[in-house]
Amino acid sequence: xxxxxxxxxxxFRKEGQNVTLSCEQNLNHDAMYWYRQDPGQGLRLIYYxxxxxxxxxxxxxxxxxxxxxxxxxxxxxVTSAQKNPTAFYxxxxxxxxxxxxxxxxxxxxxxxx
Amino acid sequence: xxxVEQDPGPFNVPEGATVAFNCTxxxxxxxxxxxxxxxxxxxxxxxxxxxxxxxxxxxxxxxLNRASQYISLLIRDSKLSDSATYLCVVNGAGSYQLTFGxxxxxxxxx
Numbered sequence: 598x599x600x601x602x603x604x605x606x607x608x609f610r611k612e613g614q615n616v617t618l619s620c621e622q623n624l625n626h627d628a629m630y631w632y633r634q635d636p637g638q639g640l641r642l643i644y645y646x647x648x649x650x651x652x653x654x655x656x657x658x659x660x661x662x663x664x665x666x667x668x669x670x671x672x673x674x675v676t677s678a679q680k681n682p683t684a685f686y687x688x689x690x691x692x693x694x695x696x697x698x699x700x701x702x703x704x705x706x707x708x709x710x
Numbered sequence: 711x712x713x714v715e716q717d718p719g720p721f722n723v724p725e726g727a728t729v730a731f732n733c734t735x736x737x738x739x740x741x742x743x744x745x746x747x748x749x750x751x752x753x754x755x756x757x758x759x760x761x762x763x764x765x766x767x768x769x770x771x772x773x774l775n776r777a778s779q780y781i782s783l784l785i786r787d788s789k790l791s792d793s794a795t796y797l798c799v800v801n802g803a804g805s806y807q808l809t810f811g812x813x814x815x816x817x818x819x820x
Contacts, residue, residue: 632810639714639797639812640754655807687753695801696742699808701753 600624603688603702609710610675610682618673618705620688626700627693629671633657634685646671647693675707683708713737716798716811724819727788731814733781733798743774745783746797748813754797757783788818 601622610616622629628647632640642655646665660679665671671690675682685706689699716733723729735743743760758765760772760781771784781798795813 637718637812640810642807645807685751698742698744698756698759698799700756703753 601702613677622690626690630689632687713809714811720815731783735800740800742801744799747794
């Protein structure tokens with residue numbers, strides 16, 4: 598089945614700890630994205646990547662880092678500098694075309710211990 | 711003005727009712743428009759793209775009014791399974807970035 602796989606589904610972070618969220622897609626999409634969703638809020642863009650080895654900051658990149666070493670993979674690291682990391686994190690991918698929709702993985706819920 | 715604005719609801723409607731949602735957007739240069747649905751604690755899923763001429767998919771009809779910068783979604787013959795939050799999505803200031811509205815919550819009641 599083609600799709601986007603995020604793992605883990607639930608993640609707990611201790612104070613001062615970095616954690617990495619995995620996102621893998623087998624849709625052969627060039628573009629990948631990371632969003633954060635807080636309760637009752639819209640999705641906010643953290644980072645996006647158009648091609649391998651290239652990525653751009655979104656609206657709320659502070660405290661996060663990404664890499665794009667393979668077309669299929671776009672992991673997100675939530676660093677200790679992100680002081681309010683509790684949220685629902687969604688990874689998406691799309692054809693790099695402004696008329697194309699994005700398709701989402703089923704998300705990772707991150708909480709503070 | 712917010713980039714993408716939706717009435718948060720909730721809209722509580724009986725089964726079989728027709729319900730309409732509107733969404734306004736601020737960037738007149740926007741070219742792509744979509745409706746997504748999001749179930750509680752799940753990921754957003756594409757419901758339909760919105761084309762200039764309007765488009766229909768079964769019980770769902772989407773319309774675009776560029777002059778007034780709004781998009782609408784009409785759901786006919788509502789089912790219990792239509793209960794979800796509906797997200798209006800527009801490509802934003804950077805044309806490859808999508809801007810999501812906060813969503814309109816629909817509850818279809820038996």
